[in-house]
Amino acid sequence: MICPHCEKSLLRKERPGNACGKCGRGYALDPKTNPLQLNDLRVRRTALGLTQDGQLRCTPGQLWYALSRKSLRETQVETGCAIALTIAGVVVGLVGLGSKGVVVATLGGLLLLAAVGFVVAEVMGVGRGRPRLDREAFLTGPLKAWKSVYGSLPPGVIDDSRYPTPGPHPGNGGADEESASPDGLALVCPDRSIAVFLDAAGLTARYGVTLVADPAALPATPGRGPVLVLHDADAHGLLLAHRVRTAQRARPVVDIGLPLGAVHGLPRAVPVRGEQPGASVMELLAQSREFSPRQLKWLGKGWGFPLVGVPPAKLLAVVSRAVERVGTEADPQRRRAASVGFLTWPEEGA
Known part of the structure; x- marks a missing residue:
């Protein structure tokens, strides 16, 4: 491996105890001693790519998928x-x-x-799609080792150990009251890593959106505005919007993805295989008539595509457009402004 400090090539015997035998400095990850065969330089390169050279921030969940992507394509047969x-x-x-x-x-x-x-x-393909290291083990293994050596998470990676606390909303005296959505937009997103990422990227402050992990918490959110649902493209995730609509009949519910058709069968979309869903789940999916027999069979085997697998910049752009569109449709003033071209780029020669 290459020392992340002096960048010298090291044989196994030249790096005892995760320390470089040439410059003497310690490093966090040795490819010979972790299931994902990680080294410090690879982790840094991957984090840099996810954050677009530091323009964005990413979460450990997103980093886990990016580092697992190669091994998810491979079988676990020796x-x-x-x-x-x-x-x-x-x-x-x-x-x-x-x-x-x-x-x-x-x-x-x-x-x-x-x-x-x-x-x-x-x-x-036995074992293909099964993570060599699950997300929790990634936190307590490689990331814990990284923090013990460097004192913090990799550059650009933010802590996602807590779901974002709901921000201020109109009428509750918050400092950001002017930026809050007058129609009380809520975004249901069970994946904590994605919720933290969207919050850190400024989506909640910019649009006044309340992030909610569990649909059961929606009655406590202010306003009667639309509820957006963001989910994994797996059997349980694809039913989330249905669950929210059943529980929130008085509020419009908009499913903003991840749509199965956007990832299923695409070479670059590397899926993850988990536990097989129950018969009742598959029955509901079949009753929706939204999925082909081939897709239903695929979902029934436990396959799916996680939100953490979507490139952060692309995910932020898609969710921002969806929130903007739904907010405009729900707010009469914003609809009138959009109809006359308010806040749109003037045409050439205008």
């Missing part, structure tokens, strides 16, 4: 085991045949059969 079993099976089988030992020859056949099993598992 190809080396298949090769070793094949060689051992051939050798043992030949020895058994040469000595006319039935037991030895049978053992060789079993070893070859086991090797074939590994090959079949590789072809079938």
